[in-house]
Amino acid sequence: MNASNAWPLWEVFVRSRQGLSHRHVGSLHAPDAEMAIQNARDVYTRRQEGVSIWVLPASAITASSPADKDCLFEPANDKIYRHPTFYDLPDEVKNM
Amino acid sequence: MNMNERFEAYIASDAKIEPKDWMPDAYRKTLIRQISQHAHSEVVGMLPEGNWVTRAPSLLRKSILLAKVQDEAGHGLYLYSACETLGVSRDDLIADLHSGKAKYSSIFNYPATSWADMGTIGWLVDGAAIMNQVPLCKTSYGPYARAMVRVCKEESFHQRQGFQILLALCNGTEEQKAMAQESINRWWWPALMMFGPRDEDSQHTEESMRWRIKRFTNDELRQKFIDMTVPQAELLGLTIPDPDLKWNEERGHYDFGEINWEEFYHVIRGNGPCNKERIAARQQAHDEGAWVREAALAHSKKRAAQSSTHAA
Ligand SMILES: [Fe+2]
Ligand SMILES: [Fe+2]
Numbered sequence: 001m002n003a004s005n006a007w008p009l010w011e012v013f014v015r016s017r018q019g020l021s022h023r024h025v026g027s028l029h030a031p032d033a034e035m036a037i038q039n040a041r042d043v044y045t046r047r048q049e050g051v052s053i054w055v056l057p058a059s060a061i062t063a064s065s066p067a068d069k070d071c072l073f074e075p076a077n078d079k080i081y082r083h084p085t086f087y088d089l090p091d092e093v094k095n096m
Numbered sequence: 097m098n099m100n101e102r103f104e105a106y107i108a109s110d111a112k113i114e115p116k117d118w119m120p121d122a123y124r125k126t127l128i129r130q131i132s133q134h135a136h137s138e139v140v141g142m143l144p145e146g147n148w149v150t151r152a153p154s155l156l157r158k159s160i161l162l163a164k165v166q167d168e169a170g171h172g173l174y175l176y177s178a179c180e181t182l183g184v185s186r187d188d189l190i191a192d193l194h195s196g197k198a199k200y201s202s203i204f205n206y207p208a209t210s211w212a213d214m215g216t217i218g219w220l221v222d223g224a225a226i227m228n229q230v231p232l233c234k235t236s237y238g239p240y241a242r243a244m245v246r247v248c249k250e251e252s253f254h255q256r257q258g259f260q261i262l263l264a265l266c267n268g269t270e271e272q273k274a275m276a277q278e279s280i281n282r283w284w285w286p287a288l289m290m291f292g293p294r295d296e297d298s299q300h301t302e303e304s305m306r307w308r309i310k311r312f313t314n315d316e317l318r319q320k321f322i323d324m325t326v327p328q329a330e331l332l333g334l335t336i337p338d339p340d341l342k343w344n345e346e347r348g349h350y351d352f353g354e355i356n357w358e359e360f361y362h363v364i365r366g367n368g369p370c371n372k373e374r375i376a377a378r379q380q381a382h383d384e385g386a387w388v389r390e391a392a393l394a395h396s397k398k399r400a401a402q403s404s405t406h407a408a
Contacts, residue, residue: 005389005390005393006185006186006187007389007392007393009180025246026174026177026178026242026243026246027177027180028173028177029186031389031392031393031395031396032392032395032396032399032400035392035396042166042170043170043173043174046163046166046167046170047250063116065116066114066116066117066118
């Protein structure tokens, strides 16, 4: 089949209730954003799983590469002083 | 350690693989085969039940059946999406279903000839599917595992509504109860076949277990299903059509009779009662929907072109 005839892929994010952020739930094909929302409603929120939907073209996402995992995230590993548990304080200091 | 060894070690530590991670070709291929087969089963599985939507005995039963069939469409979509993260296109997956290259669960090649079948399918077929699917929520490929979590959340309603249909029939007239029994007689053995060939005959089990795609073997799941289902049949007052079925105190499991594997392979090879009808129905739906897909795309392209000229 001709690839240009295929509907583009959209990533779907759903806010499950007010006060929470949108979370990625999956993806779907749709010809445009409006239809993507319609389809996302049918595919991902048949049981009141959400109060708001975001869709965005999958092609618009830039992701970090798994090969860069170490150089991106490893440096945080030896900075244990960023965690409160690093600091040993006398017991007299309560609630800090 | 080479890439392959690192992958095996990573999997063995129970870590999840995500779409952009390196994976051996064979792992990717196995997943594409299994996830697409699973997606096709959800989609083809709508046909035997869709067949009864207009003939459901009450408006409530009709609404329930519609909701269930719609869920199965959703399951197919979650799974196609998960499969596409492995680098295959939706169009190719669907073309493979239509050409017969890809398989789907052989259970859907049996006809649903009575209303009681809507009960039996929910109870036994969705029941067996749940047994297969619950462990897949922990499968090693992230997108597949996440799709299965959604599927499993929705499945338990399917099984319960089916059991309730049978419960109503079994508490009804003699004829209604006989209808339920006749239905179980036809579906019991095909339902057991849903777990696939015996472990010693299953080509993929060992590798799939090592890669933590599968977490239990076919025979383990089949036994679990039988142990769970027999007491439920007793509750309904229905007889399971297996004279060899009996509790084995020593094993702590039910013993059961020999499955007709010849029939199983016959259906898998495309010669079941409804194989041709099912594929023809899918192909027809796809062909007749082509103009809708094309029109929607043309419409959105036109609108995009219009808004870009306005912007300029
Ligand atoms: Fe399903
Ligand atoms: Fe189901």
